[in-house]
Amino acid sequence: xxxxxxxxxxxxxxxxxxxxxxxxIENYDFHKKGYNPLCGDQLEIFINIKDDIISELSFxxxxxxxxxxxxxxxxxxxxxxxxxxxxxxxxQFREMAMxxxxxDGLPLKLSVLSGIYKYPSRVKCALLAWHTMHQSFDxxxxxxxxxx
Amino acid sequence: MQLNPNVIKEDFPLFKKHTSLAFLxxxxxxxxxxxxxxxxxxxYNEYNSNVHRGIYQIGEKATYEYESxxxxxxxxxxxxxxxxxxxxxGTTESLNLLAHSxxxxxxxxxxxxxxxxxxxHSNIVPWQIACExxxxxxxxxxxxxxxxWDISQIDSLITQKTKIVSMIHQSNVFGTINPVKKIxxxxxxxxxxxxxxxxxxxxxxxxxxxxxxxxxxxxxGHKMLGPTGVGILIGKxxxxxxxxxxxxxxxxxxxxxxxxxxxxxxxxKFEAGTPNIxxxxxxxxxxxxxxxxxxxxxHAYEKKILAIAEKKLSxxxxxxxxxxxxxxxxVISFELDGIHPxxxxxxxxxxxxxxxxxxxxxxxxxxxxxxxxxxxxxxxIYNSEKDINQLVNGLNSALKFFSIQ
Numbered sequence: 169x170x171x172x173x174x175x176x177x178x179x180x181x182x183x184x185x186x187x188x189x190x191x192x193i194e195n196y197d198f199h200k201k202g203y204n205p206l207c208g209d210q211l212e213i214f215i216n217i218k219d220d221i222i223s224e225l226s227f228x229x230x231x232x233x234x235x236x237x238x239x240x241x242x243x244x245x246x247x248x249x250x251x252x253x254x255x256x257x258x259x260q261f262r263e264m265a266m267x268x269x270x271x272d273g274l275p276l277k278l279s280v281l282s283g284i285y286k287y288p289s290r291v292k293c294a295l296l297a298w299h300t301m302h303q304s305f306d307x308x309x310x311x312x313x314x315x316x
Numbered sequence: 317m318q319l320n321p322n323v324i325k326e327d328f329p330l331f332k333k334h335t336s337l338a339f340l341x342x343x344x345x346x347x348x349x350x351x352x353x354x355x356x357x358x359x360y361n362e363y364n365s366n367v368h369r370g371i372y373q374i375g376e377k378a379t380y381e382y383e384s385x386x387x388x389x390x391x392x393x394x395x396x397x398x399x400x401x402x403x404x405x406g407t408t409e410s411l412n413l414l415a416h417s418x419x420x421x422x423x424x425x426x427x428x429x430x431x432x433x434x435x436x437h438s439n440i441v442p443w444q445i446a447c448e449x450x451x452x453x454x455x456x457x458x459x460x461x462x463x464x465w466d467i468s469q470i471d472s473l474i475t476q477k478t479k480i481v482s483m484i485h486q487s488n489v490f491g492t493i494n495p496v497k498k499i500x501x502x503x504x505x506x507x508x509x510x511x512x513x514x515x516x517x518x519x520x521x522x523x524x525x526x527x528x529x530x531x532x533x534x535x536x537g538h539k540m541l542g543p544t545g546v547g548i549l550i551g552k553x554x555x556x557x558x559x560x561x562x563x564x565x566x567x568x569x570x571x572x573x574x575x576x577x578x579x580x581x582x583x584x585k586f587e588a589g590t591p592n593i594x595x596x597x598x599x600x601x602x603x604x605x606x607x608x609x610x611x612x613x614x615h616a617y618e619k620k621i622l623a624i625a626e627k628k629l630s631x632x633x634x635x636x637x638x639x640x641x642x643x644x645x646x647v648i649s650f651e652l653d654g655i656h657p658x659x660x661x662x663x664x665x666x667x668x669x670x671x672x673x674x675x676x677x678x679x680x681x682x683x684x685x686x687x688x689x690x691x692x693x694x695x696x697i698y699n700s701e702k703d704i705n706q707l708v709n710g711l712n713s714a715l716k717f718f719s720i721q
Contacts, residue, residue, distance in 0.1 A: 176659075232657070
């Protein structure tokens with residue numbers, strides 16, 4: 169059970185039970201629905217940008233403890249970051265989730281999920297919010313979001 | 317004769333390697349007994365060659381072994397001379413074959429296909445594709461809270477326009493054994509062709525194709541102790557003769573010229589290319605193994621183990637079983653209040669309990685239940701009360717882990 173305890177440590181359980189920024193933003197700049205067809209988990213990401221900085225980031229949806237906690241921690245971490253910083257953190261987090269590699273400068277809070285790579289079927293859970301966030305502001309979606 | 321799961325377990329090498337594993341994902345796939353593995357090896361070791369081609373001894377032997385499994389399959393479902401057995405890669409391919417070839421034979425613009433809300437994706441998606449292609453409408457028999465078909469409006473669902481009715485015999489989510497005979501009767505009255513998806517029912521008891529009066533029966537080898545990669549389509553030869561081929565290639569032809577081709581006879585017309593020879597031969601050994609135990613004995617034992625499982629699970633705090641059908645096979649879908657199925661499956665894995673967490677390829681049911689996923693425990697002949705206790709212990713431990721109890 170020790171490895172499992174490490175995976176589901178207190179911070180994860182806390183974010184699962186009391187997810188931060190768990191709400192819709194009405195007048196968002198970017199919005200994207202994310203879906204994990206393997207397990208049926210779905211979430212929505214809402215983003216507001218002010219002067220190239222993420223001023224508001226929130227999510228809604230259903231998911232397992234890992235996907236919910238990961239989304240919650242992501243919203244806390246990325247609020248106040250620029251889009252290019254968010255992009256870099258996305259790449260670093262993805263690297264950690266898939267290979268367990270922690271890059272210098274990765275916020276400590278994100279490293280609570282560093283053990284997820286040992287559970288390949290759960291990596292998608294940890295990455296769902298991040299992928300959705302990342303896709304929400306790619307070029308195609310900027311057009312979509314504005315014409316929605 | 318009463319079946320002893322502990323004796324049966326001895327025949328399965330996987331349980332020698334994983335001695336404390338409670339494998340409760342049998343609706344997904346079953347483990348393989350030594351005799352099946354040996355039979356597959358025997359083909360590769362002793363007479364590996366293509367079928368229907370080699371004019372040499374090992375080729376003849378391979379063809380004989382491969383062809384003789386058809387008879388075992390027809391016997392397994394008590395088929396008479398009106399039926400033929402076709403090998404496919406699985407239930408999914410069997411259904412796609414029908415959605416392609418049967419649709420081409422019987423569908424025209426404005427016709428209707430009837431399925432049910434209880435179907436596996438493999439019995440939904442191929443019909444959606446066929447409906448789009450032929451300009452037809454796909455209708456669904458709804459399901460109730462109990463996990464049964466709601467046939468109160470059946471008269472408006474089966475009409476003169478209904479040309480194909482394709483339905484699941486036993487639900488892979490609720491375990492419901494469906495009243496298919498009633499539907500078959502109504503479908504036949506309007507001249508519709510009837511398909512039964514028996515992937516979940518064949519491994520667990522007696523399925524009689526003549527009694528059920530369906531035109532086609534589809535199932536998979538790997539859910540009944542056989543190898544993966546082999547599925548079956550048993551159908552009325554008369555209809556199969558009229559149906560156009562599914563895939564083109566070697567084996568399925570009679571003559572080929574530069575301009576056109578003519579088709580081989582049923583069943584080979586539907587078996588293009590080199591088939592899954594080893595897997596078919598292995599499936600033959602699985603059928604012999606099941607027949608040795610006796611389908612009646614299997615059915616009786618499963619009834620017993622299901623009752624024990626339902627009783628013990630109902631004592632776990634916060635556990636909700638989905639569906640409560642009158643007739644039910646060895647499948648239990650449930651949730652544990654406050655714990656997502658994925659997290660729960662992870663904790664159960666730590667207790668060496670293998671269950672399925674997900675939508676079970678039945679998203680319409682999940683939408684109806686308003687859940688993203690469920691946990692599913694499904695039992696087979698090697699599962700004993702010990703496995704159920706292990707599952708219950710795992711669930712109680714999960715409640716503690718997530719500080720719910």
